[in-house]
Amino acid sequence: MAKARATWPLIAIGLAVIGVWYVGAILLNGPQVREQAAEDMGFRDFVVQTWSMERPVLPAPHQIVTELAQSLFTHSVTSPRNLLHHAWVTASAALSGLGIALALGLMLAAGIVHIPVLDRSLMPWLIASQTVPVLAIAPMVVVVLGNLGITGLLPKAAIAGYLAFFPITVGMVKGLRAADPLQIDLLRTYDARPWQVFSLLRFPASLSFLFPNLRVAMTLALVGAIVAELPTGAQAGLGARLLAGSYYGQTIQIWAALLMAAGTSMLGLAAVSLIEALVAQRRGGRL
């Protein structure tokens, strides 16, 4: 009952978006259809034409779905014509980047929380690092790493990590400081070592702050991996697919790749939620 109440608005909004999309396709593709049409056509034919162009300004939803289904089901998973192949190339870079971001964020946060000098000196630099547009820095990273002989997955992971480490660092700094002063005093009465304070109190207390920021980091890592594929002339990956689509004006292919990217990021978010639920379960149902 409650679930149904939550589901209906979701479906209603989805239908509304699709409706607006179809209308938008008529409006945006209309001029092109009229230009190409030799003689006057009926309104019905006109509408059908706007929804079935080969290179529309805005493809209709069913065109994108058809393209997506064709790509996913008529080619083998390893084929470069299958979007799953590209999604995996991008996702593996994003995941590696997220791993780098987690390690770096945790290290930075631990340093900031424990070393007062770092607290004052590091944070402004971290914030400054995020004001540099990733689109500007991505080619440089690729060139510099390429000169060092590092190519392939790692430069992309580095750019994904560059975007993703920030929310993780900020969340972990807050989380590592979230422990109750009484709980810290308690460990002092046990003469606990600093690493015990970290592993028994500060880190477990920070997890409820980590997960919301991990969601942000997950989507940023995927964005970073896609952006990293744009200027590098990558052969595979969702970013490469987007770029190829725009070279040849294949708008349907672009939208299919976008939809695939959205699906991949939703899968990533679901994975974070699953891990969060498992951790919460180990803690009696609460994080």
Added chain:
Amino acid sequence: MVEAELLSLQTSKAAERTPNVVAARGVSLVFESGGQRVIALAGIDLTIAAGDFVSLIGPSGCGKTSLLRAIADLEHPSSGELLVNGMTPAEARKRRSYGYVFQAPALYPWRNVVRNVMLPLEIMGLPRAERLARAKHYLGLVGLRNFAEKFPWQLSGGMQQRVSIARALAFEPKLLLMDEPFGALDEITRDTLNLHLHELWRRTGTTVVFVTHSIPEAVFLSTRIVVMSARPGRVIDIIDNDLPLTRDLSLRETPEFLAVARRVREALHAGHSYD
């Protein structure tokens, strides 16, 4: 000269017989906060013998919590000498000579009850089997044997505070420092826990230093009551409580109990008239 030596020999022998668990001489504690000097403790002289149950009672701001925290090496006296088991508080803390119960239970919400009680044992590096056995034993002692697998948020405030007491007892310290442990609880729960604590103290023979606002609580639990006064925090009276050591809640209606309570109240009022 010889007499003086003899005397000191005698006193040192007396000290051996009933070693002082806490010995404070002229202990002062001054905080600097926002450019203001706050004298939390001024010239505290106090000795607490092994097996004593000593209550520190006084109005807010009289430094009773500060004194307890100084004994625990959570605050550092600005002057004076403070010894715990004949050692500095820092040494005593490093030897884990005391258990501390805070105003709030301060349980770790991500650990279930039994793992909360095992926390100090884990830090001390006890083997797993012994950790579990001890935690279960002390949970039984505070009447929570059947709640071992529950999480803190599933327990009432009184039960959480009992868990924190079990946690303090679990590593079997000779000295228990308790900072208004029942302050946030309702009257009925408080009565029950007072009775629990009294029986626990009788059974284990642990020395207890207990901070409280409540006169009946102090009189019911203590062998000695230290009355403190605020601005600056100081000891104004130490009252020996000669009530029989086997106590139950009905004791609180007896004339003897009320007489001790009156003495404490009068001392508290005398402290207030200084202002």
